[in-house]
Amino acid sequence: MKQILLTNDDGFDAIGLKALIEALSPIAKIIVVAPAKNKSACGHSLTLDRPLRLVNVDDDYYKIDDGTPTDCVFISLNNLFKEGFKPDLVISGINIGANMGEDITYSGTAAGAMEAVLQGIPAIAISQVCRNRCEDIKEGFDFALAKKTIAKIAKKILDDKFPLENRKFLNINIPPISIEECEGIKITKAGFREYGNDTHRHYNPRGEEFYWIGLHPLIWQESPNKNCDFEAIKANYVSITPIMLDLTSYNDIEKLNNWL
Template sequence: MNIFIANDDGVFAPGIQALAHALKPLGRVVIVAPESERSGFSSALTLDRPLRPISIAPDVWAVNGTPADCVYLSMNGLFDFEFDLVVSGINSGANLGDDVLYSGTVGAAFEGRLMKQPAIAVSLAGSNVRGYEHPEDYAVAAQWVHDFIQAGLPELPPRHILNINIPDVAELQGQKITYQGRRYQSKPITSHVDPRGRQVYWIGLSGEAVAEPKQGIAGIESDFFAVANGFVSITPIQMDATNYEILQNLHEQYR
């Protein structure tokens, strides 16, 4: 199996190093990742300048672009062989609920949505994760990904991926298939005056999770619920964002 790995934390991030090490027993592992952190880039592609992939080690490449750039290049001619699976991560921090709209980790996985097997986005969720500087900090999560892939990935419809969040806990409670939760409105922006007297702004923190059950899917909890209770959250998400529940009504109204 040829396994492609990308991320949005950069090619030298400890999460991607731990993931590559854990997956090597499953086949050839190739890393193509941004040369520096590109968090929050979603599925953005670089169209205003050339991209420069640089081989920094055997089967490890750094790219002066976004996470999605890395996957796009690799799927469209950078290599003379095909990949069987795209794994994006392990991200330093959760990608839950509305986070998937902005996440470069999820964006990279979506760029690999046409793979023969489902592309997966993997994040480590916990309050201390941002301080993790060594691959060993991600070893438990990386081993879980190895075991999940080795056991056989589920079949999904085309253009779907799996968004996986692994809680940073001493002992995992298992795994849950979850739906994508949602957050309350983001925290307000923070305004400052820089040393040159210019007004600058920081984007506010994400809003808190909305604690309410999803109608029509009894017995299935949200990704937030799973992670908060020590379970790995596995959420199938899709590229097609059409709301089919109201599509027909709108069609009748405006035809």
């Protein structure tokens, strides 16, 4: 039977992870290794300054105390699988909130998929875009469109092959709509996110200053062909973006040589 390793950055008991398990259990054996607590926006960070505990929560279900999604994938691939055997696919998510544009570089969800492809395992990051994060969570997601989409894509990969080359993964974003409202799937590029500086200064009872970093609204620059992830979501499409880990700006190599 095919094996899928799951992780996330919202924590081992997150509702999105539970929805992912429900969607994929009929098509593969599921192994879960996720952070013990929320690690959103931790990026592709690996813990090197302290030991980590892999805690067995249930059958094939583990959490890592204070671990990141990268830790989860790295440790599980090197300790939970017999030598010479690896999962057929790694899926990170379902994240509560979008991971589009340059937010991919902040994303712990995307980082789980990054680590998998660095280790030679095909991977997907999947995120559920919210209209209003707090209200959506309070009212409860059914994740119907996300579950249908990930089951379809995962089955196609397991039955056939992963469509990308080494060190590349699929980044999927799901619009906040029902299955019936969805216009289909679009293959997109990562858009250009616009950022503000939403920080809030506060003081604790001892008069010491501290800051909270807030959430920025989803604002982006329009692309000429309307083919970025933000625009697909706005038009009620599922967005699938191929992401590569090679960050080299090849067009600038000759420019830099001439500049020097």
